[in-house]
Amino acid sequence: MNMEEKLVNSKTIYDGKVIKVIKDKVICPNGNESYREIIKHNGGAAVLCINELEEVLLIKQYRYAYNEILYEIPAGKLEKDEDPYNAALRELEEETAFKAKELIKLGSIYPTCGYSSEIIHLFLAKDCKITKTNFDDDEFIISEFIPLNKVKDMIKNGIIKDAKTICAISYYELNK
Amino acid sequence: MNMEEKLVNSKTIYDGKVIKVIKDKVICPNGNESYREIIKHNGGAAVLCINELEEVLLIKQYRYAYNEILYEIPAGKLEKDEDPYNAALRELEEETAFKAKELIKLGSIYPTCGYSSEIIHLFLAKDCKITKTNFDDDEFIISEFIPLNKVKDMIKNGIIKDAKTICAISYYELNK
Numbered sequence: 001m002n003m004e005e006k007l008v009n010s011k012t013i014y015d016g017k018v019i020k021v022i023k024d025k026v027i028c029p030n031g032n033e034s035y036r037e038i039i040k041h042n043g044g045a046a047v048l049c050i051n052e053l054e055e056v057l058l059i060k061q062y063r064y065a066y067n068e069i070l071y072e073i074p075a076g077k078l079e080k081d082e083d084p085y086n087a088a089l090r091e092l093e094e095e096t097a098f099k100a101k102e103l104i105k106l107g108s109i110y111p112t113c114g115y116s117s118e119i120i121h122l123f124l125a126k127d128c129k130i131t132k133t134n135f136d137d138d139e140f141i142i143s144e145f146i147p148l149n150k151v152k153d154m155i156k157n158g159i160i161k162d163a164k165t166i167c168a169i170s171y172y173e174l175n176k
Numbered sequence: 177m178n179m180e181e182k183l184v185n186s187k188t189i190y191d192g193k194v195i196k197v198i199k200d201k202v203i204c205p206n207g208n209e210s211y212r213e214i215i216k217h218n219g220g221a222a223v224l225c226i227n228e229l230e231e232v233l234l235i236k237q238y239r240y241a242y243n244e245i246l247y248e249i250p251a252g253k254l255e256k257d258e259d260p261y262n263a264a265l266r267e268l269e270e271e272t273a274f275k276a277k278e279l280i281k282l283g284s285i286y287p288t289c290g291y292s293s294e295i296i297h298l299f300l301a302k303d304c305k306i307t308k309t310n311f312d313d314d315e316f317i318i319s320e321f322i323p324l325n326k327v328k329d330m331i332k333n334g335i336i337k338d339a340k341t342i343c344a345i346s347y348y349e350l351n352k
Contacts, residue, residue, distance in 0.1 A: 003236075003237070003238035003245055003316045004238055004243075005238065005240050013189070013190045013192075013197070014189045014190055014197055016189075016199070016213045017211070017213060018213050018290070018291055019197075019213050019215070019291055021189070021190055021195075021197050023192070024240070026240065028316070029316050030316075035193070036240045036241070037192045037193060037194050037195050038240065038241045039195070039215060039241075039291075039292075041291075044290070060179075061179070062179035062180055062181065063286075063289045063290070064181050064200070064202065064212045064214065065212070065214045065215070065288075065289060065290070065291060065292055065293045066286060066289060066293060066295075067180075069179055070286065070289055072289065077290070107331070107332075107334055107337070108334065108337060109337055109338075109339045109342065110239075110242060110246065110337045110338050110339060111287040111288050111339040112241075112287050112288050112292065112294060112339075113239045113241060113242060113246055113248065113338055114194070114220070114239070114241070114253070115194055115195055115215075115217075115241060116215075116241055116288065116292070117241045117242060118288060119242075119337075120339075140179045140204070140205050140206075152350055155283070155346065155347070155350060156283075156347070156350045156351065158283055158284065161283070161284060161285055161286045161295075162285075162286050162289055163285045163286060163287040163288075163296075163339040163340070163343055164339070166285060166342070166343045166346050167339055167342045167343060167346070169346070170331065170342055170343070170345070170346040170349075171331070171332070173346075173349075174328055174331060174332045175332065
Protein backbone atom coordinates (compact mmCIF):
# COMPACT_ATOMS: atom_id res chain seq x y z
CA MET A 1 0.00 0.00 0.00
CA ASN A 2 1.48 3.32 -1.08
CA MET A 3 0.92 5.84 1.71
CA GLU A 4 3.33 8.61 0.75
CA GLU A 5 2.33 12.10 -0.27
CA LYS A 6 4.07 13.98 -3.08
CA LEU A 7 5.00 17.64 -2.77
CA VAL A 8 3.53 19.92 -5.43
CA ASN A 9 4.67 23.26 -4.05
CA SER A 10 5.82 24.74 -0.75
CA LYS A 11 5.13 28.19 0.66
CA THR A 12 6.99 29.65 3.65
CA ILE A 13 4.42 31.35 5.89
CA TYR A 14 6.78 32.47 8.66
CA ASP A 15 10.49 32.11 9.33
CA GLY A 16 11.00 32.80 13.04
CA LYS A 17 13.59 32.38 15.74
CA VAL A 18 12.47 28.93 16.92
CA ILE A 19 10.00 27.75 14.27
CA LYS A 20 9.49 28.00 10.54
CA VAL A 21 5.93 27.55 9.26
CA ILE A 22 5.35 26.15 5.78
CA LYS A 23 2.21 25.29 3.84
CA ASP A 24 2.73 22.53 1.29
CA LYS A 25 0.38 21.46 -1.46
CA VAL A 26 0.60 17.67 -1.79
CA ILE A 27 -0.82 14.84 -3.90
CA CYS A 28 -2.30 12.06 -1.73
CA PRO A 29 -1.95 8.38 -2.68
CA ASN A 30 -5.47 8.43 -4.15
CA GLY A 31 -4.54 11.33 -6.45
CA ASN A 32 -6.42 13.99 -4.48
CA GLU A 33 -4.76 17.31 -3.70
CA SER A 34 -4.45 18.40 -0.08
CA TYR A 35 -2.54 20.93 2.00
CA ARG A 36 -0.15 20.27 4.90
CA GLU A 37 0.62 23.00 7.44
CA ILE A 38 3.96 22.07 8.93
CA ILE A 39 6.26 23.50 11.58
CA LYS A 40 9.94 23.08 10.79
CA HIS A 41 11.99 22.81 13.98
CA ASN A 42 15.67 21.96 14.54
CA GLY A 43 14.71 19.43 17.24
CA GLY A 44 15.69 19.17 20.85
CA ALA A 45 17.78 17.23 23.34
CA ALA A 46 16.78 16.27 26.88
CA VAL A 47 18.61 14.62 29.77
CA LEU A 48 17.35 12.21 32.39
CA CYS A 49 19.81 12.65 35.23
CA ILE A 50 19.45 10.03 38.00
CA ASN A 51 21.72 10.00 41.04
CA GLU A 52 23.00 7.07 43.12
CA LEU A 53 19.87 7.26 45.36
CA GLU A 54 17.70 6.77 42.24
CA GLU A 55 16.45 10.34 42.44
CA VAL A 56 15.55 12.17 39.23
CA LEU A 57 16.73 15.71 38.49
CA LEU A 58 13.63 17.70 37.53
CA ILE A 59 13.28 21.36 36.74
CA LYS A 60 10.31 23.62 37.28
CA GLN A 61 9.90 26.13 34.51
CA TYR A 62 7.20 28.55 33.40
CA ARG A 63 5.96 27.67 29.92
CA TYR A 64 4.32 30.52 28.08
CA ALA A 65 2.43 28.32 25.58
CA TYR A 66 0.50 26.71 28.47
CA ASN A 67 0.70 29.62 30.95
CA GLU A 68 1.77 27.04 33.54
CA ILE A 69 4.81 26.08 35.57
CA LEU A 70 5.77 22.56 34.45
CA TYR A 71 7.98 19.82 35.82
CA GLU A 72 10.38 18.65 33.13
CA ILE A 73 13.74 17.02 32.66
CA PRO A 74 16.41 19.52 31.52
CA ALA A 75 16.17 20.10 27.76
CA GLY A 76 16.74 22.58 25.02
CA LYS A 77 16.62 23.29 21.32
CA LEU A 78 19.30 22.19 18.89
CA GLU A 79 21.13 24.79 16.86
CA LYS A 80 20.95 24.05 13.12
CA ASP A 81 22.79 20.74 12.42
CA GLU A 82 23.99 20.54 16.04
CA ASP A 83 24.90 17.12 17.47
CA PRO A 84 22.10 16.23 19.98
CA TYR A 85 24.70 14.77 22.39
CA ASN A 86 26.51 18.10 22.68
CA ALA A 87 23.22 20.00 23.01
CA ALA A 88 22.10 17.65 25.81
CA LEU A 89 25.36 18.19 27.72
CA ARG A 90 25.08 21.97 27.30
CA GLU A 91 21.41 22.23 28.30
CA LEU A 92 21.91 20.08 31.40
CA GLU A 93 24.68 22.39 32.55
CA GLU A 94 22.88 25.61 31.55
CA GLU A 95 19.56 24.70 33.16
CA THR A 96 20.78 22.96 36.31
CA ALA A 97 23.92 23.02 38.41
CA PHE A 98 25.06 19.68 36.96
CA LYS A 99 27.62 18.54 34.41
CA ALA A 100 27.54 14.96 33.11
CA LYS A 101 30.71 12.99 32.49
CA GLU A 102 28.95 10.84 29.91
CA LEU A 103 25.50 10.46 28.37
CA ILE A 104 23.82 7.27 27.18
CA LYS A 105 21.24 7.52 24.38
CA LEU A 106 17.76 6.43 25.47
CA GLY A 107 15.79 7.10 22.30
CA SER A 108 14.42 9.75 19.96
CA ILE A 109 10.78 10.74 20.17
CA TYR A 110 8.42 12.38 17.70
CA PRO A 111 6.25 14.63 19.91
CA THR A 112 3.79 16.08 17.39
CA CYS A 113 3.63 13.89 14.33
CA GLY A 114 0.62 15.69 12.86
CA TYR A 115 2.17 19.08 12.18
CA SER A 116 5.80 19.44 13.31
CA SER A 117 9.13 17.99 12.21
CA GLU A 118 10.55 18.24 15.74
CA ILE A 119 12.47 15.23 17.09
CA ILE A 120 13.58 15.19 20.75
CA HIS A 121 16.66 13.12 21.51
CA LEU A 122 16.67 11.64 25.01
CA PHE A 123 19.79 10.83 27.00
CA LEU A 124 20.59 9.31 30.38
CA ALA A 125 23.26 10.94 32.57
CA LYS A 126 24.42 9.00 35.57
CA ASP A 127 27.72 10.43 36.77
CA CYS A 128 26.84 14.09 37.36
CA LYS A 129 28.88 16.67 39.24
CA ILE A 130 27.71 20.02 40.50
CA THR A 131 29.00 23.15 38.78
CA LYS A 132 27.81 26.76 38.63
CA THR A 133 24.49 27.62 37.03
CA ASN A 134 24.55 29.54 33.81
CA PHE A 135 20.97 30.37 32.89
CA ASP A 136 19.92 31.91 29.63
CA ASP A 137 18.91 35.56 30.05
CA ASP A 138 15.19 34.84 29.84
CA GLU A 139 15.05 31.44 31.58
CA PHE A 140 13.98 31.18 35.23
CA ILE A 141 14.42 27.66 36.48
CA ILE A 142 14.26 25.77 39.78
CA SER A 143 15.82 22.29 39.88
CA GLU A 144 15.42 19.50 42.44
CA PHE A 145 16.06 15.77 42.87
CA ILE A 146 12.87 13.71 43.37
CA PRO A 147 12.86 9.95 44.11
CA LEU A 148 12.02 7.86 41.02
CA ASN A 149 9.00 6.23 42.69
CA LYS A 150 7.58 9.64 43.52
CA VAL A 151 8.22 10.80 39.94
CA LYS A 152 6.23 7.79 38.68
CA ASP A 153 3.38 8.73 41.03
CA MET A 154 3.57 12.31 39.75
CA ILE A 155 3.13 11.01 36.19
CA LYS A 156 0.24 8.75 37.23
CA ASN A 157 -1.46 11.59 39.12
CA GLY A 158 -1.08 14.13 36.31
CA ILE A 159 1.39 16.38 38.13
CA ILE A 160 4.05 15.66 35.49
CA LYS A 161 2.49 16.22 32.07
CA ASP A 162 5.49 16.89 29.85
CA ALA A 163 5.70 14.15 27.18
CA LYS A 164 9.52 14.02 26.88
CA THR A 165 9.82 13.55 30.66
CA ILE A 166 7.26 10.71 30.68
CA CYS A 167 8.99 9.08 27.68
CA ALA A 168 12.45 9.37 29.30
CA ILE A 169 11.21 7.62 32.46
CA SER A 170 9.55 5.00 30.26
CA TYR A 171 12.83 4.26 28.40
CA TYR A 172 14.67 4.09 31.72
CA GLU A 173 12.18 1.54 33.09
CA LEU A 174 12.18 -0.51 29.86
CA ASN A 175 15.98 -0.73 29.97
CA LYS A 176 16.13 -1.87 33.60
CA MET B 177 10.04 33.01 42.88
CA ASN B 178 7.90 34.73 40.25
CA MET B 179 8.36 32.90 36.94
CA GLU B 180 5.42 34.16 34.91
CA GLU B 181 5.67 36.27 31.81
CA LYS B 182 3.30 39.13 31.07
CA LEU B 183 1.82 39.70 27.64
CA VAL B 184 2.54 43.11 26.09
CA ASN B 185 1.04 42.53 22.65
CA SER B 186 0.07 39.64 20.42
CA LYS B 187 0.35 39.37 16.64
CA THR B 188 -1.34 36.65 14.60
CA ILE B 189 1.16 35.43 11.99
CA TYR B 190 -0.98 32.73 10.40
CA ASP B 191 -4.47 31.36 11.01
CA GLY B 192 -4.64 27.98 9.28
CA LYS B 193 -6.77 24.87 9.21
CA VAL B 194 -4.93 22.98 11.97
CA ILE B 195 -2.66 25.57 13.57
CA LYS B 196 -2.65 29.25 14.39
CA VAL B 197 0.74 30.94 14.77
CA ILE B 198 1.11 33.94 17.06
CA LYS B 199 4.08 36.06 18.07
CA ASP B 200 3.71 37.60 21.50
CA LYS B 201 5.85 40.30 23.05
CA VAL B 202 6.24 39.54 26.76
CA ILE B 203 7.85 40.97 29.89
CA CYS B 204 10.02 38.40 31.68
CA PRO B 205 10.18 38.20 35.50
CA ASN B 206 13.44 40.21 35.44
CA GLY B 207 11.76 43.03 33.52
CA ASN B 208 13.38 42.23 30.17
CA GLU B 209 11.30 42.13 27.02
CA SER B 210 11.27 38.98 24.93
CA TYR B 211 9.24 37.37 22.14
CA ARG B 212 7.37 34.06 22.19
CA GLU B 213 6.47 32.30 18.96
CA ILE B 214 3.54 30.06 19.80
CA ILE B 215 1.38 27.57 17.94
CA LYS B 216 -2.25 27.58 19.03
CA HIS B 217 -3.79 24.14 18.58
CA ASN B 218 -7.16 22.75 19.68
CA GLY B 219 -5.48 19.67 21.14
CA GLY B 220 -5.96 16.01 20.42
CA ALA B 221 -7.35 12.77 21.77
CA ALA B 222 -5.77 9.32 21.49
CA VAL B 223 -6.91 5.82 22.42
CA LEU B 224 -4.95 2.87 23.74
CA CYS B 225 -7.08 -0.11 22.78
CA ILE B 226 -5.94 -3.38 24.38
CA ASN B 227 -7.77 -6.66 23.77
CA GLU B 228 -8.24 -9.65 26.08
CA LEU B 229 -4.95 -11.19 24.84
CA GLU B 230 -3.14 -8.01 25.96
CA GLU B 231 -2.49 -6.99 22.37
CA VAL B 232 -2.32 -3.29 21.50
CA LEU B 233 -4.17 -1.82 18.53
CA LEU B 234 -1.59 0.18 16.55
CA ILE B 235 -1.99 2.00 13.28
CA LYS B 236 0.62 2.61 10.60
CA GLN B 237 0.24 6.00 9.02
CA TYR B 238 2.34 8.18 6.72
CA ARG B 239 3.27 11.43 8.44
CA TYR B 240 4.15 14.24 6.10
CA ALA B 241 6.06 16.31 8.69
CA TYR B 242 8.58 13.47 9.12
CA ASN B 243 8.22 11.89 5.65
CA GLU B 244 7.92 8.55 7.44
CA ILE B 245 5.38 5.83 8.11
CA LEU B 246 4.88 5.76 11.89
CA TYR B 247 3.37 3.33 14.35
CA GLU B 248 0.87 5.15 16.57
CA ILE B 249 -2.20 4.57 18.66
CA PRO B 250 -5.37 5.90 16.98
CA ALA B 251 -5.71 9.64 17.53
CA GLY B 252 -7.03 12.83 16.08
CA LYS B 253 -7.49 16.55 16.49
CA LEU B 254 -10.22 18.09 18.59
CA GLU B 255 -12.71 20.42 17.00
CA LYS B 256 -12.86 23.77 18.80
CA ASP B 257 -14.21 23.21 22.36
CA GLU B 258 -14.89 19.54 21.61
CA ASP B 259 -15.02 17.08 24.52
CA PRO B 260 -11.83 14.94 24.26
CA TYR B 261 -13.81 11.82 25.25
CA ASN B 262 -16.11 12.14 22.23
CA ALA B 263 -13.18 12.92 19.93
CA ALA B 264 -11.35 9.82 21.17
CA LEU B 265 -14.38 7.61 20.49
CA ARG B 266 -14.79 9.10 17.02
CA GLU B 267 -11.13 8.85 16.01
CA LEU B 268 -10.87 5.25 17.17
CA GLU B 269 -13.83 4.34 14.99
CA GLU B 270 -12.73 6.47 12.02
CA GLU B 271 -9.14 5.25 11.97
CA THR B 272 -9.63 1.58 12.83
CA ALA B 273 -12.44 -0.93 12.54
CA PHE B 274 -13.18 -0.66 16.28
CA LYS B 275 -15.81 0.98 18.43
CA ALA B 276 -15.29 1.26 22.19
CA LYS B 277 -18.13 0.74 24.65
CA GLU B 278 -16.38 2.90 27.23
CA LEU B 279 -13.14 4.83 27.64
CA ILE B 280 -11.09 5.35 30.79
CA LYS B 281 -8.96 8.49 31.07
CA LEU B 282 -5.24 7.74 31.36
CA GLY B 283 -3.82 11.26 31.43
CA SER B 284 -3.23 14.44 29.44
CA ILE B 285 0.20 15.12 28.00
CA TYR B 286 1.94 18.30 26.89
CA PRO B 287 3.93 17.22 23.83
CA THR B 288 5.77 20.41 22.90
CA CYS B 289 5.92 22.72 25.87
CA GLY B 290 8.38 25.13 24.25
CA TYR B 291 6.22 26.45 21.43
CA SER B 292 2.74 24.87 21.21
CA SER B 293 -0.41 24.95 23.31
CA GLU B 294 -1.39 21.44 22.20
CA ILE B 295 -2.59 19.01 24.88
CA ILE B 296 -3.21 15.36 23.95
CA HIS B 297 -5.79 13.53 26.07
CA LEU B 298 -5.12 9.81 26.41
CA PHE B 299 -7.79 7.17 26.99
CA LEU B 300 -7.88 3.42 27.50
CA ALA B 301 -10.49 1.36 25.63
CA LYS B 302 -10.95 -2.20 26.71
CA ASP B 303 -14.26 -3.50 25.42
CA CYS B 304 -13.94 -2.89 21.67
CA LYS B 305 -16.12 -4.30 18.91
CA ILE B 306 -15.37 -4.37 15.21
CA THR B 307 -17.40 -2.09 12.93
CA LYS B 308 -16.86 -0.77 9.40
CA THR B 309 -13.95 1.53 8.63
CA ASN B 310 -14.73 5.10 7.79
CA PHE B 311 -11.48 6.81 6.86
CA ASP B 312 -11.11 10.51 6.25
CA ASP B 313 -10.68 11.28 2.55
CA ASP B 314 -6.97 11.92 2.82
CA GLU B 315 -6.04 9.37 5.51
CA PHE B 316 -4.49 6.03 4.53
CA ILE B 317 -4.17 3.80 7.54
CA ILE B 318 -3.29 0.18 8.32
CA SER B 319 -4.22 -1.14 11.78
CA GLU B 320 -3.05 -4.27 13.60
CA PHE B 321 -2.98 -5.82 17.07
CA ILE B 322 0.54 -6.32 18.47
CA PRO B 323 1.30 -8.07 21.81
CA LEU B 324 2.08 -5.58 24.61
CA ASN B 325 5.51 -7.10 25.26
CA LYS B 326 6.42 -6.71 21.60
CA VAL B 327 5.16 -3.10 21.68
CA LYS B 328 7.46 -2.42 24.66
CA ASP B 329 10.38 -3.91 22.69
CA MET B 330 9.44 -1.72 19.71
CA ILE B 331 9.64 1.35 21.97
CA LYS B 332 12.98 0.23 23.43
CA ASN B 333 14.39 -0.48 19.97
CA GLY B 334 13.25 2.81 18.47
CA ILE B 335 10.68 1.30 16.09
CA ILE B 336 7.86 3.14 17.89
CA LYS B 337 8.86 6.81 18.20
CA ASP B 338 5.53 8.59 18.61
CA ALA B 339 5.46 10.30 22.02
CA LYS B 340 1.70 9.90 22.72
CA THR B 341 1.98 6.15 22.06
CA ILE B 342 4.96 5.78 24.42
CA CYS B 343 3.16 7.86 27.08
CA ALA B 344 -0.06 5.84 26.76
CA ILE B 345 1.85 2.57 27.30
CA SER B 346 3.62 4.19 30.24
CA TYR B 347 0.31 5.20 31.90
CA TYR B 348 -1.04 1.70 31.31
CA GLU B 349 1.99 0.13 32.98
CA LEU B 350 1.93 2.61 35.89
CA ASN B 351 -1.74 1.79 36.54
CA LYS B 352 -1.22 -1.98 36.53
